[in-house]
Amino acid sequence: MYKEICGKYAPTKDNLIYILHEIQDTHPQHYISEEAVQVISDYLKIPSNHIYGVLTFYSMYSTKPRGKNIIRLCESPPCYIKGSDNILRKLKNALNIKVGETTQDGLFTLELAACLGVCGNAPVMMINDDVYGDLTEEKVDEIITKIRGGK
Numbered sequence: 001m002y003k004e005i006c007g008k009y010a011p012t013k014d015n016l017i018y019i020l021h022e023i024q025d026t027h028p029q030h031y032i033s034e035e036a037v038q039v040i041s042d043y044l045k046i047p048s049n050h051i052y053g054v055l056t057f058y059s060m061y062s063t064k065p066r067g068k069n070i071i072r073l074c075e076s077p078p079c080y081i082k083g084s085d086n087i088l089r090k091l092k093n094a095l096n097i098k099v100g101e102t103t104q105d106g107l108f109t110l111e112l113a114a115c116l117g118v119c120g121n122a123p124v125m126m127i128n129d130d131v132y133g134d135l136t137e138e139k140v141d142e143i144i145t146k147i148r149g150g151k
């Protein structure tokens with residue numbers, strides 16, 4: 001699978017970011033494995049420690065397996081002023097995990113993010129590619145319940 005993804009891009013260093021994105025997006029556990037790094041390293045002919053440097057520089061990449069649904073709660077000041085700390089507490093309780101952890105059923109990973117660009121709807125979180133704004137604790141409950149129910 002990793003070789004196939006690499007093959008869609010010309011073997012130049014400039015394509016590293018695009019390859020990493022696609023591999024992470026298509027992996028069911030949303031992460032870049034050691035094996036993936038090795039395949040990319042061979043394909044682009046760049047040392048694997050250079051790839052790990054990129055992976056640690058950008059917070060959007062993970063080298064650890066993550067849940068099916070990545071929750072990214074905005075922690076920037078406009079969201080904080082509107083109560084993102086309460087939302088974070090609610091998420092931790094509802095999921096029974098800390099920031100950076102994944103639920104035992106593999107359904108959710110909880111992460112923090114800088115401004116998601118929709119401050120007018122603070123507090124805001126993203127779950128995978130979907131944006132949820134004007135969050136309240138009740139809304140968080142509804143969203144989590146809906147996803148758990150597979151709706």
Ligand code: FES
Pocket residue numbers: 074075076077078079114115116117118119122123124
């Ligand atoms: S500060 Fe939270 S979305 Fe901009």
